[in-house]
Amino acid sequence: MIHARLAPLCGVTDYVFRELCFAQGCEAACTEMVSAMGYLCAPQQRATQELMIRGKEERRLTLQLFGRDPDTVAEAAARMETLGRYDGIDLNMGCPARKIAPSGEGCGLMRTPDVAEAMMRKTVRAVSLPVSVKMRLGWDRDHLNAVELARRAQDAGIQEVTVHGRTREQQYSGEADWEAIARVAESVSIPVWGNGDIWNGCLARARVESCGVAGVVIGRGAMGNPWIFREITQLNQGLKPAQVTLAERFQMIETHYTRMLSWKPEPIAVREMRKHIGWYLHGLRGAARARAEINHARTPEEALRILKQLREEAEQQDHVS
Ligand SMILES: Cc1cc2nc3c(=O)[nH]c(=O)nc-3n(C[C@H](O)[C@H](O)[C@H](O)COP(=O)(O)O)c2cc1C
Secondary structure, three states: OOOOEEHHHHHHOOOHHHHHHHHHHOOOOEEEEEEEHHHOOOOOOHHHHHOOOOOOOOOEEEEEEEOOHHHHHHHHHHHHHOOOOOEEEEEEEOOOOOOOOHOOOOOHHHHOOHHHHHHHHHHHHOOOEEEEEEEOOOOOOOOOOHHHHHHHHHHOOOOEEEEEEEOOOOOOOOOOOHHHHEEEEEHHHEEEEEEEEOOOOHHHHHHHHOOOOEEEEOOOHHHHOOOOHHHHHHHHHOOOOOOOOOOHHHHHHHHHHHHHHHHHOHHHHHHHHHHHHHHHHOOOOHHHHHHHOOOOOOOOHHHHHHHHOOOOOOOHHHHHH
């Protein structure tokens, strides 16, 4: 059985997109990372509130916090818990961003394992929800301490760990090292979820079968492709995964657009949908031109008209070939 979850991707996996993934069979998801300090200082701030939404169709949702100070993170977790909205709290120890990691947040915590451990212990003590951690393999190739941190996590009462098989130094380059993920999975008894470069259902199956992980956590492989969760569901049912049809792609874009419009003001929805549409169209003939036009479209009607034209051209080509 392949268990698959959606990874947090800030700027991508908002509740609208997560719901689309759940509809395709995703088992669980995580919010985009929320600043513990930001939440404590301004809990009603609109951007934070948007990150914290739980959609009605989200079966299982964990709230992800980032921060550097263990007490601040634990306090934010405790306040989040009182909302009664989430199934767990996840601590971000993997973010490599320049504004985050060098100041000791995100992956920066892997350089200060004592602080990371204190954060885990305090958060576990502060909430009754399960607490999990998402980390990388280490800061760089000379400091690979995921095994050590996973052991500390287990001792601190953390329920699950997700390991992205890269270092902070690698950012998103190279390939995720699944042998290193397997070594983490081997070294603790709590579930370890593997993350990195799962682009389709077959890869998910291969990693689960060979790496001893509890399941896979899928990030970029789901961008423009929520059907990756359908593929995995079909593999679990012993079926050959169905190809995504043109009709399904365009229907998904329309549904995504409509839901985004019912959530955000039109100009923001139009802007945010551009990137998603780009990913949905990936690989289609004529997509580059359509993307360029859509990037200039100012209204949903304009964008949808361009898409309709692309769809008609693509259907004609399908018909001819
Ligand atoms: C645009 C983007 C935003 C991300 N945001 C987050 C985040 O908010 N929290 C987090 O733990 N990881 C975040 N990540 C890392 C992903 O969750 C994941 O670990 C990484 O992309 C590797 O998995 P993949 O190869 O399946 O994409 C982000 C990655 C990307 C590309």
